[in-house]
Amino acid sequence: MTEIRPRGRGAAVLRQTVTDTIVAAAVAELAETGYAGMSMGAVARRAGTGKAALYRRWPSKEAMVVDLIDVFASRQVPAGGAGDLSGDVRAYVRAVADTLSDPVVMRIVLDLTAEAARNPGLSEAFDTAIRQPRRTACERFLRSAVERGQLPADLDLDLALDLLVGLTQWRVLNTGQNVDDSYVEATSKLIIQALPLCLGAGDRRGVRG
Amino acid sequence: MTEIRPRGRGAAVLRQTVTDTIVAAAVAELAETGYAGMSMGAVARRAGTGKAALYRRWPSKEAMVVDLIDVFASRQVPAGGAGDLSGDVRAYVRAVADTLSDPVVMRIVLDLTAEAARNPGLSEAFDTAIRQPRRTACERFLRSAVERGQLPADLDLDLALDLLVGLTQWRVLNTGQNVDDSYVEATSKLIIQALPLCLGAGDRRGVRG
DNA sequence: ACGAGACGGAACGGTTGCGTCCCGACTTCA
DNA sequence: TGAAGTCGGGACGCAACCGTTCCGTCTCGT
Numbered sequence: 250m251t252e253i254r255p256r257g258r259g260a261a262v263l264r265q266t267v268t269d270t271i272v273a274a275a276v277a278e279l280a281e282t283g284y285a286g287m288s289m290g291a292v293a294r295r296a297g298t299g300k301a302a303l304y305r306r307w308p309s310k311e312a313m314v315v316d317l318i319d320v321f322a323s324r325q326v327p328a329g330g331a332g333d334l335s336g337d338v339r340a341y342v343r344a345v346a347d348t349l350s351d352p353v354v355m356r357i358v359l360d361l362t363a364e365a366a367r368n369p370g371l372s373e374a375f376d377t378a379i380r381q382p383r384r385t386a387c388e389r390f391l392r393s394a395v396e397r398g399q400l401p402a403d404l405d406l407d408l409a410l411d412l413l414v415g416l417t418q419w420r421v422l423n424t425g426q427n428v429d430d431s432y433v434e435a436t437s438k439l440i441i442q443a444l445p446l447c448l449g450a451g452d453r454r455g456v457r458g
Numbered sequence: 459m460t461e462i463r464p465r466g467r468g469a470a471v472l473r474q475t476v477t478d479t480i481v482a483a484a485v486a487e488l489a490e491t492g493y494a495g496m497s498m499g500a501v502a503r504r505a506g507t508g509k510a511a512l513y514r515r516w517p518s519k520e521a522m523v524v525d526l527i528d529v530f531a532s533r534q535v536p537a538g539g540a541g542d543l544s545g546d547v548r549a550y551v552r553a554v555a556d557t558l559s560d561p562v563v564m565r566i567v568l569d570l571t572a573e574a575a576r577n578p579g580l581s582e583a584f585d586t587a588i589r590q591p592r593r594t595a596c597e598r599f600l601r602s603a604v605e606r607g608q609l610p611a612d613l614d615l616d617l618a619l620d621l622l623v624g625l626t627q628w629r630v631l632n633t634g635q636n637v638d639d640s641y642v643e644a645t646s647k648l649i650i651q652a653l654p655l656c657l658g659a660g661d662r663r664g665v666r667g
Numbered sequence: 668a669c670g671a672g673a674c675g676g677a678a679c680g681g682t683t684g685c686g687t688c689c690c691g692a693c694t695t696c697a
Numbered sequence: 698t699g700a701a702g703t704c705g706g707g708a709c710g711c712a713a714c715c716g717t718t719c720c721g722t723c724t725c726g727t
Contacts, residue, residue: 285492288713289715290715291714300716301675302675304716363568363573366568367490367565411629412625415624415625415627415628415629416625416628418628419620420620420624423571423624426616435614438658439617439652443652446648446651449644449647497683497684498684502706508705509686510703510706511703513686518685
C-alpha cells in the first residue's frame with residue numbers, strides 16, 4: 250500500500266483510518282459497479298473524502314485496484330501437507346467456499362477474472378497475488394500425499410489441480426445455489442475419491458490457474 | 459433479433475448484411491472492451507455505419523447485448539443420450555473446449571458472467587439462452603445413463619453436473635494453458651471414471667449452472 | 668507559537684459516452 | 698415515375714468521468 254505519512258489531522262489515529270476507509274469504499278464500489286464502471290469520484294464520495302486523497306496515494310485507478318488485490322491475497326488458503334490428504338482437501342474446499350461465498354468477494358473475483366483478460370497489469374497482479382499462491386499451496390499438499398503413497402506416483406498434477414481447484418470454485422462462482430456444509434462434504438468426498446484417478450501422460454505444462 | 463425491413467438500398471442483399479455487420483462488430487467490440495467499456499459509437503464505427511442504424515434495431519445497449527447472447531446460444535451442446543455415456547461425455551467436453559477456446563468467446567463469456575452478477579436483464583438472458591439449455595442437455599444424457607444402469611440409481615445429479623460442467627470449463631476459462639486433444643482425452647476419462655462416485659443425499663436444489 | 672502538511676470540498680478543462688435528430692444519397696415497391 | 702424508407706454521416710444536448718488544482722480548516726512536530 251502506498252504510504253502516506255501525515256503530520257496533520259489526527260495522524261496517530263487517522264494515518265491508518267483514512268487509507269483504510271478509502272480501501273473499504275473502493276472494495277465496495279468495485280463489487281457493485283465492476284472495474285470498468287468504478288469511478289474515482291464515486292469511491293471518494295463513498296469514503297467521505299476528496300478525490301485528492303485518492304491521488305495522493307495512488308497514481309491511477311489501475312494502481313489502486315492492483316493494491317486492492319493484495320488486500321484479498323491476505324485471505325489465503327490453509328497450509329496443509331501435514332499428513333492427512335483427506336483433511337487437507339476438506340480444509341481447502343471449506344476455505345474456498347467460505348471465502349468466495351461472500352457476495353462481495355465473489356463479484357470482485359468474477360470481475361477481475363474478466364478484466365484480467367484485457368488488462369495486463371491487473372492480470373499479473375491477480376496471478377502473483379492470488380492464483381499462484383493458491384495453486385502452489387495445493388501443489389504442495391498433493392505432492393506430499395504422493396510421497397506418502399496416498400496418491401499414485403504417476404499422478405497427473407495438472408489434472409489433479411484442475412479437479413481440486415476447478416470443482417471447488419465452480420459452483421460457488423457460477424451457480425446461484427447455496428453452498429452449505431453438505432455441499433462442502435459431498436464435494437470434498439468426491440474430490441478425495443477421484444484424485445487417485447488423475448493419471449496419464451501428464452506432460453502438459455501450464456503457467457497459471 | 460429485431461427485424462428491420464428495408465425498402466431502400468440493396469434490400470435483398472443488404473437486409474441481412476447490415477444487421478449482420480453490426481452484430482459482428484458488436485461481438486468483436488464486446489470481446490475487446492467488455493460490456494461496460496463497449497460504446498455504441500465504437501460499434502457503429504467498426505461496422506462502418508451510423509449510430510442511427512443501431513438505434514433503429516435496438517432501443518438500448520443492453521437490449522442489443524441481450525440479442526447478441528442469442529447468437530452464441532446457437533453454438534450449442536450436442537444432444538447425446540443415444541446409448542453411450544462415454545461417448546456423450548467425450549463429445550460434450552470436446553464441444554465445450556472447442557467453443558470456449560476461441561478467445562473471443564472466452565472473453566465474452568467471462569465478461570458476461572461477471573456482468574450478470576450486476577445486471578438482471580443480462581443475467582436472465584444468459585441463463586435462459588446459455589446455461590439452462592446446456593445444463594438440461596447434460597442432465598438428459600446423465601439421466602438416460604442412469605436408466606440404462608451405466609450410472610448408479612442414487613446418482614447425485616447436482617454433484618454430477620458440477621463435475622461435468624465445472625471441470626470442463628475450468629481450465630479453458632481460468633488458465634492460460636493450451637487445450638489440446640490430450641487435455642480433452644484426459645479430462646473426459648477422469649469425468650467418466652468419477653461420475654459413478656457422485657452419490658449422496660443429493661437433495662440440494664439449484665436453479666442455474 | 669508557528670510552519671508543514673494532510674484533510675474535505677469544490678471547481679476546472681478535456682474527453683467520452685448515450686440517445687436523438689437531421690441531412691442528402693440511394694434503392695426498391697407500387 | 699414517385700413515394701417510402703433505409704443508408705452513412707455528422708451534429709446536437711446532456712451527463713459523467715478523469716486527473717489536476719485550488720481553497721480554507723485542522724492537527725501535528727518542533
